[in-house]
Amino acid sequence: MSSRIAYRLAMAAITLAGVAVIVFILLRVVPGDPIAMMISPGASPADIAALRAHYGLDASIPVQFAVWARDLLRGDFGVSISLHRNVLELLAERLPATLELAVAALIVAVCLGGAVAVIATLLDDSPVAPVIDAINGLFLAVPDFIWAFALVLLFGVFAPILPLSGRIDPALDARFATPFYLTESLVTLHLSTFLDVARHMAMPTLALGLPLAAIITRVLKESLREAMVQDYVLLARLKGMSKLRLVLQEALRNAVAPTLALTGVQFTFLIGGTVIVERIFGYPGVGNMAIDAVINRDLPLIQGLTLVFGALFILVNMLVDLLVVAANPRLRHG
Amino acid sequence: MSDAALAIADLNAVSDRDGEAILRGVSLTVERGETRGLVGESGAGKSTIGKAILGILPRAVRVTSGEVLFEGQDLLKAPAALRRRLIGERIALIPQDPMTALNPGRRIEGQLTDGLRLWRDLSAGAAREAALKLLDEVQIRDPERVLRSFPHELSGGMRQRVLIAAAFALEPKLIVADEPTTALDVTVQKQILRLIRAMQSAHGTSVLFVTHDLGVVAQICDRVTLLFGGRVVEEGRTADLLQAPRHPYTRALLEACPRYDQPCAGLRPIPEQIIATLRAEIAA
Amino acid sequence: MAEATAGAAPVLLSRRPSHTLRACLREPKVVAGGCFILFLLVLALGASWIAPKDPLEQDILLGATPPFWLPGAEPGHWLGTDDLGRDALSRVIYGSRVALTVAFVAASLAAALGATLGLVAGWYRGAIDATISRLVEIWMAFPPVLLSILLVAVVGAGVGSVIAAIAIIDWTRFCRVVRAETINQASADYVTAARAMGFSQGRILLREIFPNVLPVLIALVSLEMGIAVIVEAILSFVGLSVSSDTPTWGGMIAQGRQLLHQGWWILAAPLAMLFLTVLAFNLLGEGLRRALDPVMRR
Secondary structure, three states, X not given: OHXXXXXXXXXXXXXXXHHHHHHHHHHHHOOOOHHHXXXXXXXXXXXXXXXHHHOOOXXXXXXXXXXXXXXXXXXXXXXXXXXXXXXXXXXXXXXXHHHHHHHHHHHHHHHHHHHHHHHHXXXXXXXXXXXXXXXXXXXXXXXHHHHXXXXXXXXXXXXOOOXXXXXXXXXXXXOOOOOOHHHHHHHOXXXXXXXXXXXXXXXXXXXXXXXXXXXXXXXXXXXXXXXXXXXXXXXXXXXXXXHHHHHHHHHHHHHHHHXXXXXXXXXXXXXXXXXXXXXXXXXXXXXXXXXXXXXXXXXXXXXXXXXXXXXXXXXXXXXXXXXXXXXXXXXXXX | OOOEEEEEEEEEEXXXXXOOEEEEEEEEEEEOOOEEEEEXXXXXXXXXXXXXXXXOOXXXXXEEEEEXXXXXXXXXXXXXXXXXXXXXXXXXXXXXOHHHHOOOOXXXXXXXXXXXXXXXXXXXXXXXXXXXXXHHHOOOOOHHHHHHOOHXXXXXXXXXXXXXXXXXXXXXXXXXXXXXXXXXXXXXXXXXXXXXXXXXXHHOOEEEEEEOOHHHHHHHOOEEEEEEOXXXXXXXXXXXXXXXXXXXXXXXXXXXXXXXXXOOOOOOOOOHHHHHHHHHHHHO | OOOOOOOOOOOOOOOOHHHHHHHHXXXXXXXXXXXXXXXXXXHHHOHHXXXXXXXOOOOHHHXXXXXXXXXXXXXXXXXXXXXXXXXXXXXHHHHHHHHHHHHHHHHHHHHHHHHHHHHHHHHHOHHHHHHHHHHHHHHHOOOHHHHHHHHHHHHOOOHHHHHHHHHHHHHHHHHHHHHHHHHHHHOOHHHHHHHHOOOOHHHHHHHHHHHHHHHHHHHHHHHHHHHHHHHHHHHHHHOOOOOOOOOOHHHHHHHHHHOOXXXXXXXXXXXXXXXXXXXXXXHHHHHHHHHHOHHHHO
């Protein structure tokens, strides 16, 4: 087991390095000069050259990469060209918000998707079953981008009960010790604050989570169906167990592993999805920051963000792989 | 008559798909404390009878007439709640394939104590004690370890013993054994048969033993019912049937069995005309 | 989006295209999705005749008027107008042009690139496969949306860059599926027979394996078109697609978001179109997959 983890980590490091290199090169060989975006009109060529040197953009690409890599290993991610602040600080400030969003979306997706799959299995004999299937099929076609705006229309215009942007109501004047607003307010039992943060997160969370929920429902339902026709379920039914118990106690545990294997890759899309969802809802996470960074050609910030996203992707993939093994008793014992 | 554990009277069933008759006026009884063999070729209808008793007939098969009497109730017509209790608590199944009959994702303890906790309302601890005693009865040497194990950690023979233990757990009145030795190694088969026989006489349970193997029947069945084409061809005490069969089909079946004491004798399949006669009898 | 799983048996496309076509048309999803796409095509090609007004024509006096079923509507502007008085219906109709162009071209390019690499990787295996697979893994570690924004931002806005960006990012989806299917097919008996008969590798790849990979590919292309439409909408939303004059659904959505409280219809109309389009491509893809897979047909 530990050798498997070690191997995965090594592969992950190589992949991450590959990501870093590609982005690095990409940013420097294509048109778009970040310096040009920063200078004020009337600056002399000497000033521009000095600025370029200050950011180390006058050296050759391999040298630049070496410098960047060296600094990186020391923990220095550089300074943002557009925001004039330390990149690592910026990332540390905004990453928690994105993590809370992604995790909340995952929880919503698993709970909602799982519940609907179980209910659909319990009702598979009734006429409701094809209706559930059709609605699920419909939901499967809707990506997070469309969900976001549908929710905006629904809860922002027609039934305006949720805030359309931001993370917290500034008028609330809440004080936080950590940048994890939602978790902290829950743990410290500041419930009015928690509710406010939750209300702000409701729509982006739904927009991110609903597409994944639809996929989980589809796959889990199929896995449950396969499990329910097995002999051991028949034997349990003969013993007199109710259908609910059959699904939850007998079938579900055997349906989780194949579902996880098939849907696991979708979890990483949650992270990518935060980019546009945060933008739409003005949510102050790394996704939102990324779009501005790209538009402003903020090289150090883009590089830092790419590493963060890449690392998250790879981490989630690894976790999913490990979970799949853990969920299968046969694999667990080697 | 009323002492019979199970009494099937004139059971008829058809396939909804093609109208073909699957069971033709089958009648059989399992007396209290006896082991009745239900023998026949594949497709003779023996598993259909077992499924009819347990209420798990496939959707395409329909019972058109007849009764399945158990504890004074017709299982075919009993209300769902009563049926659930009768089949769950008073009847048990020893399934054919120990590989697929145990939940690969659950430890043995849970699967063994389910019935006890459901119908006897035992606590987890008491159920565990009962389970250990059962495993001991089926001659499993390390019951504590087995309880903790997952099915894939046990051998086929051990799994079947666990299933037998589960079947006897609630002291049922009737056990339906659906070819329980077919999926096992020959060396293990004999042990399992002996075990079932021993448990059956210790608990006084009635057993309906479904099989296609006359050798098995000879070993543990008191009485036998022979089926062909969904119809009872012959029935009686095992010794009588094997030594003095009355129906030509029964005779031919016995002759077709390879004899270990005559290895050079050729195999003698059942003659075509006997089958044809039988079919004609049935169609009439 | 769920990926197509590699089939077990070779999918034998009938040599008579009419046979295959009829099988496809019997599938209700294909008909439903296909009809809507055709409808869109008609809209896109005939926009200049179908659209009631000039999409670029502004009339500030008629700014933010609602659609025809609400009070205060302007006659002639069926779906209302945006804040600059431009007709929403016409803009939605013209928006289909960008959407469909990007969908068809980008999906085809991504498919071509991905399928080629997938075939090569699945056929030759060894070091080539290892390199391509590692490349796919690294590629997939990028959040696709971020990468597309990155690419378009650095290369410059415009339909061309949007198309290129989609193709460059999404080829991995095709590569994986085609590679898996190629590996599957390569071990089949008919391939061994072809090799024994002395056919060149290229011929086997093209004439034997590829036709059996094609059905899965076609279904995936349809799904990809739906994805491409969304990516284009996202890029227009962020302001990185075509110039802001050319009407795009994404651009209209961005506008609609800004003007939400002035007029929700500015957001709703393009959103509905976008949703229906993606739905249509999805249905088409699923229907094609079923129609072309003999195992499922049974």
